[in-house]
Amino acid sequence: MGAILIAVTGIDPKAWHERFRALAPQRDIRLWPERVGNAADVTYACVWQPPPGLLASFPHVRAIFSLGAGVDHVTNDPHLPPVPIVRIVDPDLTMRMSEYVALHVLMHHRRQRVYDAQRRQRRWHEHDQPPASSVAVGVMGLGVLGCDAASVLRRLGFRVAGWSRTPKTLPDIETFHGADGLEAFLRRTEILVCLLPATAPTAGILELQLFRKLKRDGAAGGAYLINAGRGALQVDADIVAALEDGTLAGATLDVFPIEPLPATSPLWTHPKATITPHNAAMSDPRALVANILRQIERVEAGLPLEHVIDRGVGY
Numbered sequence: 256m257g258a259i260l261i262a263v264t265g266i267d268p269k270a271w272h273e274r275f276r277a278l279a280p281q282r283d284i285r286l287w288p289e290r291v292g293n294a295a296d297v298t299y300a301c302v303w304q305p306p307p308g309l310l311a312s313f314p315h316v317r318a319i320f321s322l323g324a325g326v327d328h329v330t331n332d333p334h335l336p337p338v339p340i341v342r343i344v345d346p347d348l349t350m351r352m353s354e355y356v357a358l359h360v361l362m363h364h365r366r367q368r369v370y371d372a373q374r375r376q377r378r379w380h381e382h383d384q385p386p387a388s389s390v391a392v393g394v395m396g397l398g399v400l401g402c403d404a405a406s407v408l409r410r411l412g413f414r415v416a417g418w419s420r421t422p423k424t425l426p427d428i429e430t431f432h433g434a435d436g437l438e439a440f441l442r443r444t445e446i447l448v449c450l451l452p453a454t455a456p457t458a459g460i461l462e463l464q465l466f467r468k469l470k471r472d473g474a475a476g477g478a479y480l481i482n483a484g485r486g487a488l489q490v491d492a493d494i495v496a497a498l499e500d501g502t503l504a505g506a507t508l509d510v511f512p513i514e515p516l517p518a519t520s521p522l523w524t525h526p527k528a529t530i531t532p533h534n535a536a537m538s539d540p541r542a543l544v545a546n547i548l549r550q551i552e553r554v555e556a557g558l559p560l561e562h563v564i565d566r567g568v569g570y
């Protein structure tokens with residue numbers, strides 16, 4: 256039974272470490288950088304933004320577990336050992352993301368920012384409220400998170416479509432795929448939700464020309480962006496420009512090209528922007544350590560790992 260390494264930057268490893276020790280007291284749990292011991296003992300690495308090159312220093316590592324659903328923070332290491340990279344797929348994480356998406360789609364749909372502004376003026380004034388069934392929401396990325404969010408939005412009554420790399424068929428959700436399907440998807444979409452992974456083809460995809468293709472004359476009264484995928488997908492200056500010229504009526508952003516979002520960013524104070532600190536679906540060790548330990552038990556029982564990424568496509 257080899258050792259399990261926890262190696263994270265940018266988040267506090269304490270809760271992960273404690274949870275591993277509580278759920279697997281018989282296991283040898285190592286914490287980078289202070290308690291690594293002999294690197295040759297490590298067989299599993301559980302990581303968030305590990306420093307590039309670090310994983311190559313464990314000669315017997317058999318699998319790398321991302322402590323989140325995304326894996327770009329692992330795959331950007333040019334010296335990665337050629338072992339499976341496993342991402343988190345867990346109902347706890349999925350539900351958190353669907354909560355976030357539903358919250359922000361509804362916030363734009365129900366004009367909550369407008370009512371917040373009226374409240375500051377003590378102004379009692381009701382605006383026309385179109386039904387959800389007249390509003391077109393489009394979800395970019397129909398993976399584990401995108402599919403669940405799309406089906407929750409559908410249950411709320413929205414007209415939902417999704418866009419993915421490969422073709423998909425989903426009940427009551429119109430689907431588009433590939434570069435050829437993107438324009439038609441955007442033209443029918445008023446509230447755009449992005450749940451794509453960061454890969455070479457998706458880098459910078461959320462830019463001004465794309466925003467200009469969104470439907471602005473629909474029931475939502477403008478076009479809205481919600482990005483909870485990755486910051487590398489979006490061009491911040493284009494979002495600001497689109498908010499300024501009315502291409503976008505509002506934006507909810509959980510992720511940014513540079514995190515934390517620099518204090519100088521105009522997005523912090525833009526009245527049409529809503530900012531959250533990359534916590535749309537936080538990875539909660541209370542739920543996810545058990546998920547990882549289950550996977551390790553699978554390997555040790557000779558079963559295949561689940562949710563291994565395809566390194567060729569990068570997610």
Ligand code: NDP
Pocket residue numbers: 323324325326352395396397398399400401418419420421422433450451452453454456457483484485509510533534535536537570
């Ligand atoms: P999945 O791997 O299950 O799904 C990814 C989806 O994106 C798939 O539908 C895939 O298409 C689609 N896709 C990938 N590349 C392209 C492309 N070039 N063109 C069109 N579609 C593409 O991932 P999850 O749903 O689990 O997670 C999605 C992302 O959400 C993560 O990668 C991560 O970046 C982000 N995330 C953010 C969090 C936060 O707190 N802000 C928390 C958790 C995740 P296909 O189905 O054809 O393969």
Ligand code: OXD
Pocket residue numbers: 322323324325326536537538
């Ligand atoms: C993830 C994230 O990828 O939290 O899970 O960003």
